[in-house]
Structures are given as C-alpha cells and as structure tokens.
Amino acid sequence: MRPVEDLGSSHGWRRQRGVLGDGREVFAKSGPASEVFASEAAGLRWLGEAIAVPEVIEARRDRLVLSWVREERPTPVAAERFGRSLAVMHRAGADGFGAPWPGFIAELPMDNSPAAGWPSFYATRRVLPFLRQARLSAADVAAVERAVERFPDVAGPAEPPARIHGDLWSGNVLWSGGTGVLIDPAAHGGHRETDLAMLALFGLPYLDRVVGAYREEWPPADGWRERVPLHQLHPLLVHVVLFGGAYRDGLMDAVRRVLAL
Known part of the structure; x- marks a missing residue:
C-alpha cells in the first residue's frame, strides 16, 4: 500500500488513505499488535453478508486495510x-x-x-x-x-x-x-x-x-x-x-x- 493521505489518529491508531498497486483506494488503521483488528474484520465480514460494509483487504495484528468508501451527502x-x-x-x-x-x-x-x-x-x-x-x-x-x-x-x-x-x-x-x-x-x-x-x-x-x-x-x-x-x-x-x-x-x-x- 502506498500512503497518500494521513487522516490523523483515533483511539491510539494511525489512520491513512492509501492506494494499492492495482490502483484501488484503501483505508488503513495501524497500531500496537492486538486482537482488535481481527475482531473488527470478523465483524465486518459477518455483517457484510447482509448489508453494505467496506471489503476487508488485509487484517493483521498491527494493521487493518479496508476498501475506501467514497462518501456522499445523505438523502x-x-x-x-x-x-x-x-x-x-x-x-x-x-x-x-x-x-x-x-x-x-x-x-x-x-x-x-x-x-x-x-x-x-x-x-x-x-x-x-x-x-x-x-x-x-x-x-x-x-x-x-x-x-x-x-x-x-x-x-x-x-x-x-x-x-x-x-x-x-x-x-x-x-x-x-x-x-x-x-x-x-x-x-x-x-x-x-x-x-x-x-x-x-x-x-x-x-x-x-x-x-x-x-x-x-x-x-x-x-x-x-x-x-x-x-x-x-x-x-x-x-x-x-x-x-x-x-x-x-x-x-x-x-x-x-x-x-x-
């Protein structure tokens, strides 16, 4: 992943927007190794069987990479x-x-x-x-x-x-x-x-x-x-x-x- 924008930190995790080698935009969170990212990935995959969620691209103990969600105004x-x-x-x-x-x-x-x-x-x-x-x-x-x-x-x-x-x-x-x-x-x-x-x-x-x-x-x-x-x-x-x-x-x-x- 090539980082292109630093999105600051939240709850001690670094947040970034990046681009993969195939051109896909992604969102990444990184921080100290723990089970928290695997837990979030499992929850996203489970919810994603029934509703729109970002795709889990990578889930490691120290990093989670998701597909980028391009936001729009609610209607x-x-x-x-x-x-x-x-x-x-x-x-x-x-x-x-x-x-x-x-x-x-x-x-x-x-x-x-x-x-x-x-x-x-x-x-x-x-x-x-x-x-x-x-x-x-x-x-x-x-x-x-x-x-x-x-x-x-x-x-x-x-x-x-x-x-x-x-x-x-x-x-x-x-x-x-x-x-x-x-x-x-x-x-x-x-x-x-x-x-x-x-x-x-x-x-x-x-x-x-x-x-x-x-x-x-x-x-x-x-x-x-x-x-x-x-x-x-x-x-x-x-x-x-x-x-x-x-x-x-x-x-x-x-x-x-x-x-x-």
Missing part, C-alpha cells in the same frame, strides 16, 4: 434504503447472544461469550463489566445495579438473537452508493433494539426516515421507544469509561428512566 431516499437494509441485517440473525470472536468497542475489550438470554447477556457481558471500570460514586453504582436487576422485567418480549452492529452511532454510518455503509462494528448476536437506541443517542441525518423504513420492513415489538434508555446504558457507560464524568448525567438520566419502566 431521504438513502436513509430509507438504509433503514430497510438494517432490518434485513438484524433479521439475518446469529447463532446466539455473543460472538465467536473477541469483542471490542473502541479499544476496550468486551466479553462475547454466550449467555442464555438477552437480559442476562446484556447485564453480565455489557453493563456490569463497564460499570466496574467507570469511576462513579457508590450511590450511582447502586442505582445502576438496581436498574440491572430490572432487566428481565423491562426487556420486552423475548426475541431471537439479531445480527447487530453493536456501536451504531452516526459516525459509524458512512453515506455512499445511495445508502448507509457500516464501519467500525462491535458486531455480535444481540438485541436489534440496541442498534436503534444507539442511532437515537447521538442522532443521524434523516433518522425518522431510517426508523420509518425499518418499521415497514420489520416492526419492533410494542413499547420499543420506551425501552431506548435500557439499550443506551451500555454505550453511555462506555463513554464514561473512555471520556469521564461528562457523560455521567446522561447515564444517570437513562438509569432513572429504566427504573421508572
């Missing part, structure tokens, strides 16, 4: 196409809650080992591990733990494992080819409402069109909007761990809303 039509594709991806399903590869969200490891049902998986593999890493007061920790105890009662109707992105904020959706292209997944078998809640957390262009088209393709279970704070607990805890107390108030507001369900 209502592209948003609707993305919403339908997202539902198709979720419906493609998973063998269980979790994944057969190590999980990461940004540079933070996540436990992808299986659990019997989604409330248990979400509590023991997603929320509680990050609660132990967050620097919260004893009172805040106790409140989150009370919310966790309510997961079996407030999770809504049981659903089979969905094929989810797992870190679906707006920065991980690139608009290209008339639809949304997914990047940087924390992919695993999970609950499809998790991806919808993550999109709502930080917003997305034409989100109402995305959700409307999704609902036409595969309507979420009744009460899904009320459960959005439940599914936002994990990403908010991740942000508290990564960036500190600036996200504490958002987390505790979501906790209060879960406790009120």
Whole structure:
C-alpha cells in the first residue's frame, strides 16, 4: 500500500488513505499488535453478508486495510434504503447472544461469550463489566445495579438473537452508493433494539426516515421507544469509561428512566 493521505489518529491508531498497486483506494488503521483488528474484520465480514460494509483487504495484528468508501451527502431516499437494509441485517440473525470472536468497542475489550438470554447477556457481558471500570460514586453504582436487576422485567418480549452492529452511532454510518455503509462494528448476536437506541443517542441525518423504513420492513415489538434508555446504558457507560464524568448525567438520566419502566 502506498500512503497518500494521513487522516490523523483515533483511539491510539494511525489512520491513512492509501492506494494499492492495482490502483484501488484503501483505508488503513495501524497500531500496537492486538486482537482488535481481527475482531473488527470478523465483524465486518459477518455483517457484510447482509448489508453494505467496506471489503476487508488485509487484517493483521498491527494493521487493518479496508476498501475506501467514497462518501456522499445523505438523502431521504438513502436513509430509507438504509433503514430497510438494517432490518434485513438484524433479521439475518446469529447463532446466539455473543460472538465467536473477541469483542471490542473502541479499544476496550468486551466479553462475547454466550449467555442464555438477552437480559442476562446484556447485564453480565455489557453493563456490569463497564460499570466496574467507570469511576462513579457508590450511590450511582447502586442505582445502576438496581436498574440491572430490572432487566428481565423491562426487556420486552423475548426475541431471537439479531445480527447487530453493536456501536451504531452516526459516525459509524458512512453515506455512499445511495445508502448507509457500516464501519467500525462491535458486531455480535444481540438485541436489534440496541442498534436503534444507539442511532437515537447521538442522532443521524434523516433518522425518522431510517426508523420509518425499518418499521415497514420489520416492526419492533410494542413499547420499543420506551425501552431506548435500557439499550443506551451500555454505550453511555462506555463513554464514561473512555471520556469521564461528562457523560455521567446522561447515564444517570437513562438509569432513572429504566427504573421508572
């Protein structure tokens, strides 16, 4: 790969645009050797069976090379196409809650080992591990733990494992080819409402069109909007761990809303 543009760094990884010998443009991330790039590559290949993602060209312990995504402006039509594709991806399903590869969200490891049902998986593999890493007061920790105890009662109707992105904020959706292209997944078998809640957390262009088209393709279970704070607990805890107390108030507001369900 011949580097042609330095795109800066993120989470300690160097990011570059490059050109291969055959003229193809690529995106490359490099950094200290770890399992994180292999995990991302596995997730992209898995999601790519059902939705638009970059092609994985190379995955090494110290570098990941993907096909370059040429971005364009989002449009209502592209948003609707993305919403339908997202539902198709979720419906493609998973063998269980979790994944057969190590999980990461940004540079933070996540436990992808299986659990019997989604409330248990979400509590023991997603929320509680990050609660132990967050620097919260004893009172805040106790409140989150009370919310966790309510997961079996407030999770809504049981659903089979969905094929989810797992870190679906707006920065991980690139608009290209008339639809949304997914990047940087924390992919695993999970609950499809998790991806919808993550999109709502930080917003997305034409989100109402995305959700409307999704609902036409595969309507979420009744009460899904009320459960959005439940599914936002994990990403908010991740942000508290990564960036500190600036996200504490958002987390505790979501906790209060879960406790009120």
